[in-house]
Amino acid sequence: MKCQQCEKPATFHITELTEPTGPVMVHLCEEHARVYLSQESADSPTNALAGILAKQLKLEQTAEQLAKLDKKTCPVCGITFAEFRQEGRLGCGYDYVCFEEDLTPLLLNIHGAKTHRGKRPRRASGSPARQHRIIQMRREMQDAISNEDYERAGELRDQIRDLENGQDETVDPGSARSSVGSSEASDSSAGIQEEKNGGEIEG
Amino acid sequence: MKLEELASKCGEWLRGSGPEPDIVISSRIRLARNLAEFPFVRRANADERSQISKKVRGKIESIKEWDHLLYLELQNMDEIDRQFLVERQLMSREMADSEGDRGVAIDTEERFSVMVNEEDHLRIQVMCSGLDLNTAWETINTIDDLLESRLNYAFHDNLGYLTACPTNVGTGMRVSVMLHLPALVITREIEKVFRSLQKINVAVRGLYGEGSQYMGDFYQVSNQITLGRTEQDLVATVNEVVPRIIEYERKARNFLINESEQDLHDDVSRAYGILCTAKKISSEETLHYLSKVRMGVNLGLIRSIAIETINKLFVHTQPAHLQKLRGQQLSVADRNIERASYLQGHLGHGGQANSP
Secondary structure (H helix, E strand, O other): EEEOOOEOOEEEEEEOOOOOOOOOOEEEEEHHHHHHHHHHHHHHHHHHHHHHHHHHHHHHOOOOHHHHHHHOOOOOOOOHHHHHHHOOOOOOOHHHHHHHHHHHHHHHHHHHOOOOOOOOOOOOOOHHHHHHHHHHHHHHHHHHOOOOOHHHHHHHHHHHHHHHHHHHHOOOOOOOOOOOOHHHHHHOOOOOOOOOOOOOOOO | HHHHHHHHHHOOHHHHOOOOOOOEEEEEEEEEEOEOOOOOOOOHHHHHHHHHHHHHHHHHHOOOHHHEEEEEEHHHHOHHHHHHHHHOOOOHHHHHHHHHHHHEEEEEEEEEEEEEEOOOOEEEEEEEOOOHHHHHHHHHHHHHHHOOOOEEEOOOOOOOEEOOOHHHHHHOOEEEEEEEEEEHHOOHHHHHHHHHHHHEEEEEEEHHHOOOOOOOOOEEEEOOOOOOHHHHHHHHHHHHHHHHHHHHHHHHHHHHHHHHHHHHHHHHHHHHHHHHHOOOOOOOHHHHHHHHHHHHHHHHOOOOOOOHHHHHHHHOOOOOHHHHHHOOOOOOOHHHHHHHHHHHHHHHHHHOOOOO
């Protein structure tokens, strides 16, 4: 049997089990099989995700709403919803908060659930608002450097260092909680809302 | 460099010492974790990526229990060495092929590894021989606790551990079992078996995560969802499914023995003959025949080789392994010659000759 993409003999006979129409056989030579398989393993989760997302958005939104949604931008890492849709990967933990409305149906679609029931960290890992502010300030510092505003970049560098040092990261693994609650951090976190705590937490 | 030492050894998970070793090669669990104070890897710039690796490496190396760990900076390694770690299942192919600051910490007994700056900041994985997910979970849970006490993970009260891809959020856990199912392939029952599994939220993929049936008849069964269930539940789901597949495979093997033992014995012996005498052989041909020989050994049709030897040959005849073992770069044609000679050294005379 010849390879479906060239004249060489087909040495790989691949059965696709996940096609909606039922199993499909593909016959390829070593070289084309390699290309085929690497494409598949690199893209398939993203493709599946993009598919679910596209279907969901089509069902629920008009083109106009969609265009508006695509422009939605995370204030922390700067990723747009369009970028997430294309790459299938989020930019930072805060995306789960700022795109919450749009991600929840996706999570329900993928997992059939929207609430974590598994393991939780043993110690509080500090204030999310402060952590997000650090990510945001690093990005602002990069922008300042690109704009050759070195004074601002220097200020930001010092502020980031202060915020980073404000946390007591695990000096003593035995200690139950780290006491972080820097109000100064949440004051300056323009555009970042404090995450909802409590609510429907289950053990 | 200690990789050469690793090359001639055999990973703990390949020993065939765990439960159901004739069908289950290994049990594996991985956890995806991210640091709270950094953007996810794809969004991080070069400076942030290097801060992440430095930080994680520092913490890993500060753990006393882990002083035997080998930390490898991948951006400084050549392609064969990276490929070698993929063949060894110590890291993902994506990790080998990507760019930028990234690393992997490996336990030299190959029971676990920690990838740094893969798709998530940390990908912890544990491997056990045979069907032994409970041990794998206990081990990885302890490793995760050790790291969590030193690093701030990105965690959300309602959503759990936050990951770059929403398909991993919650537990961040993928439980997978690698199965050898040659009889289900020969009897063409495999598709039916897997189609029935799709209804219960289990994903099936070939060896090294590919969708190929011809790669030695290996299949990975893993959980599809990560959110809304406890880790123990996810382990239990896979633990319930796997024995059913094992039973189907055993039935198919019995069927082949009862209905056509002579044909099967002939097929297995011919495969053994080719592996023992070929002067050049490709990697996929090797996987194909090794799979038959492996089943032959398990069914008592070939008595002179240990299953551990066969398990090891699946990995050691891969391209990067051959080149590491030989200590030099080899072209595809030279690898085919080297592979044939390696196989003969380990299979000829009952697998006793030249074995290290």
